[in-house]
Structures are given as C-alpha cells and as structure tokens.
Amino acid sequence: MKSILDNRPELAKQVGDVAEVAGYLWQKGWAERNGGNITINITDVVDDEIKSLKPISDKIAIGRTLPNLKGCYFFCKGTNRRMRDLARWPMDNGSVIRILDDCAHYEIIADNPVKPTSELVSHLSIHDYLIGKGSSYKAVFHSHPIDLIAMTHNPAFLEKDKLTFLLWSMIPETRAFCPRGLGIIPYEMPSSFALADATIKELEEYDVVMWEKHGVVATGEDIMEAFDMVDTLSKSAQIYLTAKSMGFEPTGTTLEQMNELRDAFNLPK
Ligand code: 13P
Numbered sequence: 001m002k003s004i005l006d007n008r009p010e011l012a013k014q015v016g017d018v019a020e021v022a023g024y025l026w027q028k029g030w031a032e033r034n035g036g037n038i039t040i041n042i043t044d045v046v047d048d049e050i051k052s053l054k055p056i057s058d059k060i061a062i063g064r065t066l067p068n069l070k071g072c073y074f075f076c077k078g079t080n081r082r083m084r085d086l087a088r089w090p091m092d093n094g095s096v097i098r099i100l101d102d103c104a105h106y107e108i109i110a111d112n113p114v115k116p117t118s119e120l121v122s123h124l125s126i127h128d129y130l131i132g133k134g135s136s137y138k139a140v141f142h143s144h145p146i147d148l149i150a151m152t153h154n155p156a157f158l159e160k161d162k163l164t165f166l167l168w169s170m171i172p173e174t175r176a177f178c179p180r181g182l183g184i185i186p187y188e189m190p191s192s193f194a195l196a197d198a199t200i201k202e203l204e205e206y207d208v209v210m211w212e213k214h215g216v217v218a219t220g221e222d223i224m225e226a227f228d229m230v231d232t233l234s235k236s237a238q239i240y241l242t243a244k245s246m247g248f249e250p251t252g253t254t255l256e257q258m259n260e261l262r263d264a265f266n267l268p269k
C-alpha cells in the first residue's frame with residue numbers, strides 16, 4: 001500500500017522514532033490499553049506534493065483558534081489506539097493532519113482516516129505556545145509512568161518544586177538531563193481546555209509537567225529527547241521507591257552538590 005512515508009526519509013525517520021518510543025512505553029508498563037499520546041510537528045519536512053494532497057476526512061474543529069499553527073502539519077497518535085500497535089504499524093494507528101487557514105480546524109491527509117488523540121487540544125495548544133515563543137521543540141509527549149503518577153497521590157509532593165528537588169537528588173543524571181525540573185498541576189478532566197491551559201502555564205518554567213493522578217507531559221526537540229527526560233525522572237522515582245521499600249529514607253545529594261553540577265554543566269536555574 002502507498003504511504004506518505006514512501007521516498008521521504010526524513011518524515012519516515014520521525015515516524016519511525018515515534019514507533020520506537022511507543023514500543024518502549026509498552027515495555028515499561030507506562031501504556032496500558034490506549035494510554036498516552038504523541039504528536040510531532042512535521043511542518044519542516046513537508047514538501048509541495050504533501051501540501052497539495054487532498055484531505056481524507058471532513059474538516060474537524062480543534063475547539064479553539066491557534067494562530068501560530070497556520071500551515072502546520074502534525075503526525076498524531078490516533079485516539080483509542082494502543083502504543084503497542086503504534087509501535088508496529090504507525091501509519092495504521094496514527095495519521096498526518098493539516099491545520100486549515102482559519103487555525104481552528106484540521107483535516108486528516110494521510111495515510112488512513114485515523115482520528116487524532118483525545119488530548120489533541122492540549123497537544124496543539126502546546127505546539128502553538130512553543131512556536132509562539134520561537135522554540136525549536138517539535139515533540140509533545142504524554143504518558144502514564146506508574147512511579148511518577150503514584151508520587152502525585154501524596155499531597156506532600158504536590159508542593160511547588162518539592163518533587164523536582166527530590167528527584168534531582170536521587171542521581172546526578174536527573175539534575176543534568178531534566179535541568180528545568182518538573183511542574184505539577186492539580187487534577188483536571190482529561191482532554192479539557194483547563195488541562196491544556198494549566199499545562200502551558202507550567203511549560204513557561206518547566207520542560208516536563210505532571211498531571212496529578214493522571215500522567216506526565218514532556219516537550220523536546222524530538223520524541224527521543226522528550227522520552228529521555230521522563231525516563232530519567234522515572235529512574236529517580238524508582239531509586240526513591242527502592243530505598244523506601246528497603247526501609248529507609250534516601251539521603252539524596254545535597255543542594256551544594258546539585259548546584260556544583262548545575263555550574264559545571266552550565267545548566268539553567
Ligand atoms: P487517546 O487514546 O485519546 O490518545 O487517550 C489516551 C490518554 O492517555 C488520555 O489522557
């Protein structure tokens with residue numbers, strides 16, 4: 001069967017990376033059923049032939065107007081689709097969409113009329129925000145990591161920057177590779193505008209945002225970078241939980257040690 005990926009190595013690489021990460025998510029136990037979603041801004045690798053492709057769906061309302069998305073194209077995981085299926089058959093479980101000129105509707109253009117994720121409002125609002133601030137980030141990623149979600153069930157961890165410092169202190173990598181830390185927003189209805197708006201507010205300060213009792217959202221240059229940040233945070237959570245299950249409170253590295261790392265690596269904050 002013909003695919004939009006045929007003879008387009010750059011686009012095929014991006015979708016291939018999404019499929020690879022989707023497989024990791026299933027293996028990690030972060031992707032029960034259809035849990036989690038990924039969207040990639042692929043506008044940079046869209047050629048004139050793609051621009052002239054006829055839609056394979058009706059016009060679909062985004063639900064809000066996102067002016068920075070004019071002329072943009074995205075690869076999106078399909079709603080209700082499994083990560084473990086996206087891993088093997090990305091173009092049957094995800095689709096390419098085109099934002100229409102009114103910036104309030106989109107249409108599906110390839111390969112199959114797979115309706116994008118139910119969290120599309122959050123994803124597109126985040127892409128709109130990233131473009132608006134001149135960011136080169138192209139990936140938005142949402143997942144359900146068990147350890148990080150479990151931590152949000154403890155009110156003590158919901159305090160601003162509490163989890164960031166705790167997770168940073170578990171292993172130097174987390175301080176180095178998740179340098180802007182972890183924002184947390186109180187529980188909101190999945191797929192809601194309120195969830196989208198609260199997430200964007202936190203992204204002004206952080207690259208990764210926890211949705212209390214639901215999951216995590218990460219942004220990055222590409223899907224690998226976004227995944228790596230969550231994976232690193234999850235590793236820290238695992239170290240914390242392992243120490244606790246051995247019956248002691250882990251000491252963690254000191255603030256001085258974390259700051260020494262920040263200065264040596266030229267990290268923000
Ligand atoms: P979708 O299957 O619609 O992507 O939803 C999964 C999810 O994690 C919702 O938050």
Ligand code: ZN
Nearest residue numbers: 035036214215
């Ligand atoms: Zn979710």
